[in-house]
Amino acid sequence: MKTAHKIRAARMIYHAIHAGRTLLGRSDHEIVLRDGIKYDLNLSEGIDLGIYLGNFYERQTGSALSKLVAPASLVLDIGANIGAHTLHLARLVGPAGRVLAFEPTDFAFRKLRRNLDLNPSLASRVELFHYFLTADDGVSVPNAIYSSWPLVAEDGLHAKHLGREMKTDMAQARSLDGILSEHADRKVQLVKLDVDGFECDVLRGASSLLRDTRPIFVMELAPYALEERGASLDQLLSYFLPNGYVIYDERTHKRLPSAAKELQELVTGGESMNVIARVP
Template identity: 70%
Template sequence: MKTTHKIAGARAIYRVVRAGRAVLGRNDRDIVVRGGINYELDLSQGIDFAIYLGNIYERQTKAALRRLVSPAALVLDIGANIGAHTLHLAQLVGPNGRVIAFEPTDYAFRKLTRNLELNPELKARVTACHCFLTERDADLVPAAIYSSWPLAREAGLHAKHLGREMRTEQARARSLDSVLSELADRKVQLVKLDVDGFECDVLRGATALLRDVRPIFVMELSPYVLEEHATSLDQLMSYFIPNGYSFYDERTSRPLPSTARELARMIGDGAGINAIARVD
Protein backbone atom coordinates (compact mmCIF):
# COMPACT_ATOMS: atom_id res chain seq x y z
CA MET A 1 0.00 0.00 0.00
CA LYS A 2 1.26 3.49 -0.82
CA THR A 3 2.16 5.72 2.11
CA THR A 4 -0.38 8.32 0.95
CA HIS A 5 -3.16 5.74 1.37
CA LYS A 6 -1.93 4.76 4.83
CA ILE A 7 -1.78 8.39 5.95
CA ALA A 8 -5.25 9.11 4.53
CA GLY A 9 -6.71 6.24 6.55
CA ALA A 10 -4.83 7.30 9.68
CA ARG A 11 -6.07 10.88 9.30
CA ALA A 12 -9.70 9.74 9.27
CA ILE A 13 -9.25 7.63 12.41
CA TYR A 14 -7.25 10.38 14.11
CA ARG A 15 -10.09 12.89 13.68
CA VAL A 16 -12.47 10.52 15.49
CA VAL A 17 -10.00 9.72 18.27
CA ARG A 18 -9.08 13.36 18.74
CA ALA A 19 -12.73 14.37 19.06
CA GLY A 20 -13.35 11.62 21.62
CA ARG A 21 -10.31 12.61 23.68
CA ALA A 22 -11.36 16.27 23.57
CA VAL A 23 -14.73 15.34 25.12
CA LEU A 24 -12.77 13.76 27.98
CA GLY A 25 -10.61 16.87 28.32
CA ARG A 26 -7.50 15.17 26.91
CA ASN A 27 -5.12 16.50 24.25
CA ASP A 28 -2.80 14.80 21.74
CA ARG A 29 -0.04 14.13 24.28
CA ASP A 30 -0.05 10.86 26.16
CA ILE A 31 2.22 8.32 27.83
CA VAL A 32 1.15 4.76 27.07
CA VAL A 33 2.39 1.20 27.51
CA ARG A 34 2.44 -0.97 24.39
CA GLY A 35 4.04 -4.40 24.25
CA GLY A 36 5.60 -3.85 27.66
CA ILE A 37 7.29 -0.62 26.48
CA ASN A 38 6.56 2.93 27.69
CA TYR A 39 6.15 5.61 25.04
CA GLU A 40 5.53 9.33 25.21
CA LEU A 41 3.42 10.05 22.13
CA ASP A 42 2.10 12.95 20.11
CA LEU A 43 -1.03 11.52 18.54
CA SER A 44 -0.97 14.10 15.74
CA GLN A 45 2.07 12.25 14.34
CA GLY A 46 1.65 9.17 12.15
CA ILE A 47 4.22 6.88 13.83
CA ASP A 48 3.06 7.85 17.32
CA PHE A 49 -0.60 7.37 16.43
CA ALA A 50 0.05 3.89 15.03
CA ILE A 51 1.75 2.91 18.30
CA TYR A 52 -1.20 4.36 20.23
CA LEU A 53 -3.65 2.27 18.16
CA GLY A 54 -2.61 -1.04 19.64
CA ASN A 55 1.06 -0.92 18.59
CA ILE A 56 0.25 -1.45 14.90
CA TYR A 57 3.22 0.50 13.53
CA GLU A 58 5.02 -1.78 11.02
CA ARG A 59 3.68 -4.97 12.56
CA GLN A 60 5.14 -7.15 9.80
CA THR A 61 8.60 -5.69 10.39
CA LYS A 62 8.28 -6.36 14.12
CA ALA A 63 7.30 -9.96 13.34
CA ALA A 64 10.31 -10.35 11.06
CA LEU A 65 12.62 -8.97 13.74
CA ARG A 66 11.22 -11.46 16.26
CA ARG A 67 12.10 -14.28 13.86
CA LEU A 68 15.57 -13.03 13.02
CA VAL A 69 17.13 -11.41 16.09
CA SER A 70 19.07 -13.66 18.45
CA PRO A 71 19.47 -13.11 22.21
CA ALA A 72 22.75 -11.41 23.16
CA ALA A 73 23.20 -10.12 19.59
CA LEU A 74 24.49 -6.75 18.43
CA VAL A 75 21.91 -5.14 16.14
CA LEU A 76 21.66 -1.73 14.46
CA ASP A 77 18.61 0.48 14.04
CA ILE A 78 19.46 2.94 11.25
CA GLY A 79 16.71 5.52 10.98
CA ALA A 80 15.49 5.03 14.55
CA ASN A 81 13.06 7.97 14.61
CA ILE A 82 11.21 7.89 17.99
CA GLY A 83 12.43 4.40 18.89
CA ALA A 84 9.50 2.22 17.81
CA HIS A 85 11.88 -0.51 16.62
CA THR A 86 14.84 0.46 18.82
CA LEU A 87 13.01 -0.46 22.01
CA HIS A 88 11.56 -3.62 20.49
CA LEU A 89 15.06 -4.67 19.41
CA ALA A 90 16.33 -3.99 22.94
CA GLN A 91 13.70 -6.42 24.22
CA LEU A 92 14.72 -9.04 21.67
CA VAL A 93 18.47 -8.97 22.33
CA GLY A 94 17.92 -9.28 26.06
CA PRO A 95 20.17 -8.08 28.90
CA ASN A 96 23.33 -9.42 27.26
CA GLY A 97 22.63 -7.87 23.85
CA ARG A 98 23.21 -4.41 22.42
CA VAL A 99 21.42 -2.04 20.07
CA ILE A 100 23.12 0.88 18.34
CA ALA A 101 20.45 3.33 17.13
CA PHE A 102 21.08 6.12 14.61
CA GLU A 103 18.84 9.16 14.10
CA PRO A 104 19.95 12.40 12.38
CA THR A 105 17.06 14.82 12.98
CA ASP A 106 17.01 16.88 16.14
CA TYR A 107 13.23 16.46 16.43
CA ALA A 108 13.15 12.66 16.33
CA PHE A 109 16.35 12.24 18.36
CA ARG A 110 14.76 14.20 21.23
CA LYS A 111 11.75 11.89 21.11
CA LEU A 112 13.98 8.80 20.92
CA THR A 113 15.93 10.01 23.96
CA ARG A 114 12.73 10.60 25.91
CA ASN A 115 11.36 7.14 25.12
CA LEU A 116 14.64 5.55 26.17
CA GLU A 117 14.46 7.46 29.47
CA LEU A 118 10.98 6.02 30.07
CA ASN A 119 12.43 2.49 29.78
CA PRO A 120 15.61 2.46 31.89
CA GLU A 121 16.09 -1.32 31.69
CA LEU A 122 15.99 -1.21 27.89
CA LYS A 123 17.96 2.05 27.72
CA ALA A 124 20.93 0.25 29.31
CA ARG A 125 21.11 -1.96 26.20
CA VAL A 126 20.97 0.94 23.68
CA THR A 127 23.60 3.34 22.40
CA ALA A 128 21.85 6.25 20.66
CA CYS A 129 23.89 8.13 18.04
CA HIS A 130 22.77 11.55 16.82
CA CYS A 131 24.41 11.30 13.44
CA PHE A 132 23.87 11.07 9.70
CA LEU A 133 25.48 7.94 8.26
CA THR A 134 27.32 8.55 5.02
CA GLU A 135 30.56 7.69 3.22
CA ARG A 136 33.05 9.68 5.31
CA ASP A 137 33.10 11.26 8.74
CA ALA A 138 33.97 14.64 7.18
CA ASP A 139 31.00 14.73 4.78
CA LEU A 140 28.29 17.37 4.98
CA VAL A 141 25.00 16.60 6.72
CA PRO A 142 21.80 17.54 4.84
CA ALA A 143 20.14 20.55 6.50
CA ALA A 144 16.84 18.70 6.90
CA ILE A 145 15.55 15.14 6.55
CA TYR A 146 12.04 13.71 6.61
CA SER A 147 11.20 12.39 10.07
CA SER A 148 7.69 13.74 10.80
CA TRP A 149 4.42 12.48 9.32
CA PRO A 150 1.71 14.85 10.59
CA LEU A 151 -1.89 13.71 10.50
CA ALA A 152 -3.27 17.25 10.24
CA ARG A 153 -3.19 18.65 6.72
CA GLU A 154 -0.32 21.10 6.36
CA ALA A 155 1.44 22.97 3.60
CA GLY A 156 4.90 21.89 2.51
CA LEU A 157 4.54 18.13 2.95
CA HIS A 158 6.12 15.65 0.55
CA ALA A 159 3.84 15.10 -2.44
CA LYS A 160 3.87 11.28 -2.20
CA HIS A 161 4.67 10.14 1.35
CA LEU A 162 3.30 13.29 3.08
CA GLY A 163 6.29 13.67 5.38
CA ARG A 164 7.77 16.87 6.75
CA GLU A 165 11.49 17.63 6.74
CA MET A 166 13.02 18.34 10.15
CA ARG A 167 16.32 20.04 10.95
CA THR A 168 19.60 18.21 11.60
CA GLU A 169 21.57 21.03 13.24
CA GLN A 170 23.07 18.87 16.01
CA ALA A 171 23.87 15.79 13.92
CA ARG A 172 27.37 14.71 12.91
CA ALA A 173 28.34 12.94 9.71
CA ARG A 174 29.80 9.49 10.36
CA SER A 175 30.56 6.42 8.30
CA LEU A 176 29.05 3.22 9.65
CA ASP A 177 32.37 1.39 9.46
CA SER A 178 33.95 4.17 11.53
CA VAL A 179 31.24 4.04 14.21
CA LEU A 180 31.47 0.26 14.44
CA SER A 181 35.24 0.36 14.79
CA GLU A 182 34.64 2.40 17.96
CA LEU A 183 31.49 0.87 19.39
CA ALA A 184 31.08 -2.72 18.18
CA ASP A 185 32.17 -5.30 20.75
CA ARG A 186 30.97 -8.26 18.65
CA LYS A 187 29.82 -8.97 15.10
CA VAL A 188 26.66 -7.22 13.95
CA GLN A 189 23.91 -9.81 13.52
CA LEU A 190 21.17 -7.64 11.98
CA VAL A 191 20.60 -4.15 10.60
CA LYS A 192 17.19 -2.48 10.38
CA LEU A 193 17.63 0.14 7.66
CA ASP A 194 14.92 2.73 6.96
CA VAL A 195 16.30 6.09 5.86
CA ASP A 196 13.86 7.27 3.17
CA GLY A 197 16.17 7.42 0.17
CA PHE A 198 19.54 7.82 1.89
CA GLU A 199 20.25 4.07 1.83
CA CYS A 200 23.11 4.40 -0.64
CA ASP A 201 24.73 7.11 1.52
CA VAL A 202 24.69 4.69 4.45
CA LEU A 203 25.99 1.76 2.41
CA ARG A 204 28.87 3.75 0.88
CA GLY A 205 30.26 4.00 4.39
CA ALA A 206 29.64 0.34 5.25
CA THR A 207 32.12 -1.39 2.94
CA ALA A 208 33.76 -3.48 5.66
CA LEU A 209 30.44 -4.43 7.24
CA LEU A 210 29.06 -5.72 3.93
CA ARG A 211 32.26 -7.45 2.87
CA ASP A 212 33.48 -8.99 6.12
CA VAL A 213 30.48 -9.32 8.48
CA ARG A 214 27.52 -9.59 6.08
CA PRO A 215 24.70 -9.21 8.63
CA ILE A 216 21.01 -9.65 7.84
CA PHE A 217 19.31 -6.45 6.63
CA VAL A 218 15.63 -5.69 7.22
CA MET A 219 14.79 -2.75 5.00
CA GLU A 220 12.33 -0.97 2.74
CA LEU A 221 12.88 -0.96 -1.03
CA SER A 222 11.33 2.20 -2.43
CA PRO A 223 12.63 3.28 -5.86
CA TYR A 224 11.02 6.73 -5.96
CA VAL A 225 12.70 8.01 -2.78
CA LEU A 226 16.07 6.68 -3.97
CA GLU A 227 15.63 8.57 -7.23
CA GLU A 228 14.82 11.77 -5.33
CA HIS A 229 18.32 11.55 -3.85
CA ALA A 230 19.99 10.92 -7.22
CA THR A 231 20.50 7.20 -6.57
CA SER A 232 18.58 4.15 -7.73
CA LEU A 233 17.41 0.69 -6.84
CA ASP A 234 20.08 -0.66 -9.16
CA GLN A 235 22.78 1.20 -7.23
CA LEU A 236 21.40 0.03 -3.89
CA MET A 237 21.44 -3.59 -5.03
CA SER A 238 25.02 -3.18 -6.24
CA TYR A 239 26.17 -3.02 -2.62
CA PHE A 240 24.47 -6.32 -1.80
CA ILE A 241 24.57 -8.69 -4.77
CA PRO A 242 28.42 -8.76 -5.18
CA ASN A 243 28.67 -9.58 -1.47
CA GLY A 244 26.51 -12.68 -1.85
CA TYR A 245 23.17 -11.28 -0.67
CA SER A 246 19.73 -12.28 -1.90
CA PHE A 247 16.44 -10.46 -1.26
CA TYR A 248 13.31 -11.97 0.27
CA ASP A 249 9.81 -10.73 0.97
CA GLU A 250 9.62 -9.67 4.61
CA ARG A 251 6.19 -11.20 5.19
CA THR A 252 6.31 -14.43 3.18
CA SER A 253 10.09 -15.07 3.05
CA ARG A 254 9.72 -15.81 -0.66
CA PRO A 255 12.63 -14.85 -2.92
CA LEU A 256 12.35 -11.46 -4.63
CA PRO A 257 13.66 -10.72 -8.14
CA SER A 258 17.40 -10.30 -8.31
CA THR A 259 17.37 -7.40 -10.78
CA ALA A 260 16.40 -3.80 -10.11
CA ARG A 261 14.17 -3.63 -13.19
CA GLU A 262 12.04 -6.59 -12.10
CA LEU A 263 11.83 -5.32 -8.53
CA ALA A 264 10.84 -1.81 -9.61
CA ARG A 265 8.11 -3.24 -11.83
CA MET A 266 6.76 -5.23 -8.86
CA ILE A 267 6.81 -2.25 -6.48
CA GLY A 268 5.30 0.50 -8.64
CA ASP A 269 5.63 4.28 -8.43
CA GLY A 270 5.13 5.98 -5.07
CA ALA A 271 5.28 2.70 -3.16
CA GLY A 272 7.74 0.44 -1.42
CA ILE A 273 8.06 -3.12 -0.17
CA ASN A 274 9.66 -4.41 2.98
CA ALA A 275 12.43 -6.87 2.32
CA ILE A 276 15.04 -9.00 4.02
CA ALA A 277 18.53 -9.15 2.50
CA ARG A 278 20.72 -11.99 3.70
CA VAL A 279 23.57 -14.24 2.67
CA ASP A 280 22.52 -17.88 2.44
Protein backbone atom coordinates (compact mmCIF):
# COMPACT_ATOMS: atom_id res chain seq x y z
CA MET A 1 0.00 0.00 0.00
CA LYS A 2 1.24 3.50 -0.79
CA THR A 3 2.26 5.60 2.20
CA ALA A 4 -0.31 8.24 1.22
CA HIS A 5 -3.08 5.63 1.42
CA LYS A 6 -1.89 4.54 4.86
CA ILE A 7 -1.87 8.14 6.07
CA ARG A 8 -5.36 8.78 4.70
CA ALA A 9 -6.66 5.70 6.51
CA ALA A 10 -4.89 6.81 9.68
CA ARG A 11 -6.52 10.24 9.36
CA MET A 12 -9.97 8.66 9.41
CA ILE A 13 -9.09 6.68 12.54
CA TYR A 14 -7.56 9.75 14.17
CA HIS A 15 -10.63 11.93 13.61
CA ALA A 16 -12.83 9.28 15.23
CA ILE A 17 -10.49 8.95 18.22
CA HIS A 18 -10.07 12.72 18.49
CA ALA A 19 -13.84 13.25 18.55
CA GLY A 20 -14.30 10.64 21.27
CA ARG A 21 -11.47 12.01 23.41
CA THR A 22 -12.80 15.56 23.01
CA LEU A 23 -16.19 14.46 24.35
CA LEU A 24 -14.37 13.08 27.37
CA GLY A 25 -12.43 16.31 27.82
CA ARG A 26 -9.11 14.74 26.79
CA SER A 27 -6.48 16.16 24.45
CA ASP A 28 -4.38 14.47 21.75
CA HIS A 29 -1.51 14.14 24.21
CA GLU A 30 -1.12 10.79 25.96
CA ILE A 31 1.60 8.87 27.76
CA VAL A 32 1.07 5.17 27.12
CA LEU A 33 2.66 1.82 27.91
CA ARG A 34 3.01 -0.47 24.90
CA ASP A 35 4.75 -3.86 25.13
CA GLY A 36 6.41 -2.72 28.34
CA ILE A 37 7.76 0.55 26.88
CA LYS A 38 6.48 4.04 27.71
CA TYR A 39 5.87 6.64 24.99
CA ASP A 40 4.86 10.29 25.13
CA LEU A 41 2.54 10.61 22.13
CA ASN A 42 0.74 13.25 20.10
CA LEU A 43 -2.11 11.34 18.50
CA SER A 44 -2.36 13.81 15.62
CA GLU A 45 0.98 12.41 14.34
CA GLY A 46 1.02 9.28 12.18
CA ILE A 47 3.84 7.43 13.93
CA ASP A 48 2.45 8.28 17.36
CA LEU A 49 -1.02 7.06 16.46
CA GLY A 50 0.39 3.79 15.16
CA ILE A 51 2.10 3.21 18.51
CA TYR A 52 -1.05 4.21 20.40
CA LEU A 53 -3.14 1.67 18.45
CA GLY A 54 -1.30 -1.31 19.90
CA ASN A 55 2.13 -0.76 18.33
CA PHE A 56 0.90 -1.11 14.75
CA TYR A 57 3.61 1.23 13.46
CA GLU A 58 5.95 -0.88 11.26
CA ARG A 59 5.06 -4.01 13.16
CA GLN A 60 6.63 -6.25 10.50
CA THR A 61 9.94 -4.41 10.81
CA GLY A 62 9.79 -4.80 14.59
CA SER A 63 9.23 -8.52 14.16
CA ALA A 64 12.18 -8.78 11.75
CA LEU A 65 14.45 -6.96 14.19
CA SER A 66 13.39 -9.35 16.96
CA LYS A 67 14.66 -12.27 14.88
CA LEU A 68 17.87 -10.62 13.65
CA VAL A 69 19.33 -8.67 16.57
CA ALA A 70 21.86 -10.57 18.66
CA PRO A 71 22.01 -10.01 22.44
CA ALA A 72 24.98 -7.92 23.67
CA SER A 73 25.53 -6.54 20.18
CA LEU A 74 26.10 -3.04 18.82
CA VAL A 75 23.28 -1.90 16.53
CA LEU A 76 22.51 1.37 14.75
CA ASP A 77 19.15 3.11 14.32
CA ILE A 78 19.62 5.58 11.47
CA GLY A 79 16.52 7.69 11.07
CA ALA A 80 15.40 7.03 14.64
CA ASN A 81 12.57 9.60 14.59
CA ILE A 82 10.71 9.41 17.94
CA GLY A 83 12.26 6.10 18.98
CA ALA A 84 9.68 3.50 17.99
CA HIS A 85 12.45 1.11 16.94
CA THR A 86 15.23 2.60 19.09
CA LEU A 87 13.60 1.47 22.32
CA HIS A 88 12.75 -1.93 20.86
CA LEU A 89 16.38 -2.35 19.77
CA ALA A 90 17.59 -1.36 23.23
CA ARG A 91 15.51 -4.12 24.74
CA LEU A 92 16.72 -6.66 22.16
CA VAL A 93 20.45 -6.02 22.72
CA GLY A 94 20.00 -6.41 26.47
CA PRO A 95 22.00 -4.78 29.27
CA ALA A 96 25.33 -5.70 27.69
CA GLY A 97 24.40 -4.29 24.27
CA ARG A 98 24.47 -0.80 22.78
CA VAL A 99 22.32 1.21 20.36
CA LEU A 100 23.61 4.26 18.49
CA ALA A 101 20.57 6.29 17.39
CA PHE A 102 20.72 9.04 14.76
CA GLU A 103 18.07 11.68 14.09
CA PRO A 104 18.70 15.01 12.30
CA THR A 105 15.44 16.94 12.81
CA ASP A 106 15.00 19.03 15.94
CA PHE A 107 11.32 18.02 16.21
CA ALA A 108 11.87 14.25 16.24
CA PHE A 109 15.07 14.44 18.27
CA ARG A 110 13.24 16.18 21.15
CA LYS A 111 10.52 13.51 21.08
CA LEU A 112 13.14 10.76 20.92
CA ARG A 113 14.96 12.12 23.97
CA ARG A 114 11.66 12.42 25.86
CA ASN A 115 10.74 8.81 25.13
CA LEU A 116 14.15 7.64 26.28
CA ASP A 117 13.77 9.64 29.49
CA LEU A 118 10.56 7.72 30.16
CA ASN A 119 12.47 4.42 29.95
CA PRO A 120 15.69 4.90 31.96
CA SER A 121 16.66 1.23 32.02
CA LEU A 122 16.60 1.14 28.22
CA ALA A 123 18.00 4.65 27.77
CA SER A 124 21.23 3.59 29.49
CA ARG A 125 21.89 1.33 26.49
CA VAL A 126 21.32 4.10 23.90
CA GLU A 127 23.65 6.85 22.71
CA LEU A 128 21.90 9.67 20.84
CA PHE A 129 23.36 11.63 17.93
CA HIS A 130 21.70 14.76 16.56
CA TYR A 131 23.47 14.21 13.24
CA PHE A 132 22.78 14.18 9.52
CA LEU A 133 24.83 11.29 8.17
CA THR A 134 26.61 11.93 4.88
CA ALA A 135 29.92 11.38 3.08
CA ASP A 136 32.02 14.03 4.82
CA ASP A 137 32.11 15.77 8.16
CA GLY A 138 31.20 19.44 8.30
CA VAL A 139 29.26 19.81 5.05
CA SER A 140 26.02 21.76 5.04
CA VAL A 141 22.95 20.02 6.42
CA PRO A 142 19.61 20.30 4.54
CA ASN A 143 17.51 23.03 6.16
CA ALA A 144 14.59 20.64 6.70
CA ILE A 145 13.91 16.91 6.38
CA TYR A 146 10.64 14.97 6.48
CA SER A 147 10.06 13.57 9.95
CA SER A 148 6.40 14.38 10.68
CA TRP A 149 3.29 12.76 9.22
CA PRO A 150 0.41 14.95 10.44
CA LEU A 151 -3.08 13.49 10.51
CA VAL A 152 -4.75 16.88 10.13
CA ALA A 153 -4.66 18.01 6.48
CA GLU A 154 -2.55 21.08 5.79
CA ASP A 155 -0.77 22.81 2.93
CA GLY A 156 2.82 22.01 1.99
CA LEU A 157 2.83 18.28 2.64
CA HIS A 158 4.72 15.89 0.39
CA ALA A 159 2.62 14.97 -2.64
CA LYS A 160 3.21 11.21 -2.30
CA HIS A 161 3.83 10.32 1.34
CA LEU A 162 2.06 13.35 2.92
CA GLY A 163 4.97 14.09 5.23
CA ARG A 164 5.94 17.47 6.64
CA GLU A 165 9.49 18.80 6.57
CA MET A 166 10.93 19.73 9.96
CA LYS A 167 13.93 21.94 10.68
CA THR A 168 17.44 20.66 11.31
CA ASP A 169 18.87 23.80 12.93
CA MET A 170 20.82 21.94 15.61
CA ALA A 171 22.06 18.98 13.53
CA GLN A 172 25.66 18.42 12.48
CA ALA A 173 26.88 16.58 9.39
CA ARG A 174 29.07 13.56 10.06
CA SER A 175 30.20 10.44 8.26
CA LEU A 176 29.17 7.12 9.75
CA ASP A 177 32.69 5.69 9.48
CA GLY A 178 34.00 8.68 11.39
CA ILE A 179 31.47 8.30 14.19
CA LEU A 180 32.11 4.57 14.50
CA SER A 181 35.86 5.13 14.74
CA GLU A 182 35.14 7.25 17.83
CA HIS A 183 32.22 5.43 19.45
CA ALA A 184 32.14 1.77 18.39
CA ASP A 185 33.54 -0.55 21.05
CA ARG A 186 32.72 -3.68 19.01
CA LYS A 187 31.64 -4.61 15.49
CA VAL A 188 28.26 -3.36 14.33
CA GLN A 189 25.90 -6.32 14.08
CA LEU A 190 22.85 -4.65 12.50
CA VAL A 191 21.75 -1.34 11.01
CA LYS A 192 18.15 -0.14 10.77
CA LEU A 193 18.17 2.42 7.96
CA ASP A 194 15.12 4.56 7.16
CA VAL A 195 16.00 8.05 5.94
CA ASP A 196 13.43 8.77 3.20
CA GLY A 197 15.71 9.02 0.19
CA PHE A 198 18.99 9.97 1.90
CA GLU A 199 20.22 6.35 2.01
CA CYS A 200 22.99 6.97 -0.52
CA ASP A 201 24.21 9.98 1.48
CA VAL A 202 24.53 7.75 4.54
CA LEU A 203 26.23 4.92 2.65
CA ARG A 204 28.78 7.21 0.97
CA GLY A 205 30.18 7.80 4.43
CA ALA A 206 30.11 4.12 5.43
CA SER A 207 32.54 2.47 3.03
CA SER A 208 34.62 0.88 5.81
CA LEU A 209 31.51 -0.44 7.55
CA LEU A 210 30.24 -2.03 4.33
CA ARG A 211 33.61 -3.42 3.28
CA ASP A 212 35.08 -4.62 6.57
CA THR A 213 32.20 -5.26 8.97
CA ARG A 214 29.28 -6.01 6.64
CA PRO A 215 26.45 -5.87 9.18
CA ILE A 216 22.85 -6.79 8.45
CA PHE A 217 20.77 -3.88 7.11
CA VAL A 218 17.02 -3.63 7.69
CA MET A 219 15.79 -0.80 5.50
CA GLU A 220 13.05 0.76 3.45
CA LEU A 221 13.39 0.89 -0.35
CA ALA A 222 11.51 3.80 -1.91
CA PRO A 223 12.81 4.44 -5.44
CA TYR A 224 10.77 7.64 -5.82
CA ALA A 225 12.33 9.06 -2.62
CA LEU A 226 15.84 8.22 -3.87
CA GLU A 227 15.15 9.98 -7.15
CA GLU A 228 13.89 13.07 -5.34
CA ARG A 229 17.31 13.29 -3.67
CA GLY A 230 19.19 12.91 -6.95
CA ALA A 231 20.02 9.25 -6.32
CA SER A 232 18.70 5.96 -7.73
CA LEU A 233 18.03 2.37 -6.80
CA ASP A 234 20.96 1.35 -8.99
CA GLN A 235 23.25 3.63 -6.99
CA LEU A 236 21.92 2.26 -3.71
CA LEU A 237 22.61 -1.31 -4.78
CA SER A 238 26.14 -0.33 -5.84
CA TYR A 239 27.07 0.06 -2.17
CA PHE A 240 25.83 -3.41 -1.26
CA LEU A 241 26.32 -5.86 -4.12
CA PRO A 242 30.13 -5.45 -4.54
CA ASN A 243 30.49 -6.18 -0.83
CA GLY A 244 28.70 -9.52 -1.13
CA TYR A 245 25.25 -8.48 0.05
CA VAL A 246 22.02 -10.13 -1.06
CA ILE A 247 18.63 -8.42 -0.77
CA TYR A 248 15.67 -10.24 0.81
CA ASP A 249 12.01 -9.35 1.29
CA GLU A 250 11.52 -8.41 4.95
CA ARG A 251 8.13 -10.12 5.15
CA THR A 252 8.67 -13.34 3.20
CA HIS A 253 12.48 -13.56 3.50
CA LYS A 254 12.58 -14.54 -0.18
CA ARG A 255 15.62 -13.46 -2.16
CA LEU A 256 14.92 -10.42 -4.36
CA PRO A 257 16.43 -9.52 -7.75
CA SER A 258 19.87 -7.94 -7.64
CA ALA A 259 19.29 -5.91 -10.82
CA ALA A 260 17.87 -2.46 -10.10
CA LYS A 261 15.43 -2.59 -13.02
CA GLU A 262 13.89 -5.89 -11.88
CA LEU A 263 13.76 -4.78 -8.26
CA GLN A 264 12.13 -1.48 -9.13
CA GLU A 265 9.35 -3.30 -10.98
CA LEU A 266 8.27 -4.71 -7.60
CA VAL A 267 7.75 -1.21 -6.16
CA THR A 268 5.30 1.01 -8.04
CA GLY A 269 5.34 4.81 -7.88
CA GLY A 270 4.71 6.20 -4.42
CA GLU A 271 5.21 2.82 -2.76
CA SER A 272 8.06 1.43 -0.73
CA MET A 273 9.32 -2.03 0.20
CA ASN A 274 10.94 -3.11 3.44
CA VAL A 275 13.96 -5.31 2.83
CA ILE A 276 16.86 -7.02 4.55
CA ALA A 277 20.35 -6.77 3.07
CA ARG A 278 22.85 -9.27 4.41
CA VAL A 279 25.87 -11.32 3.40
CA PRO A 280 24.83 -15.01 3.13
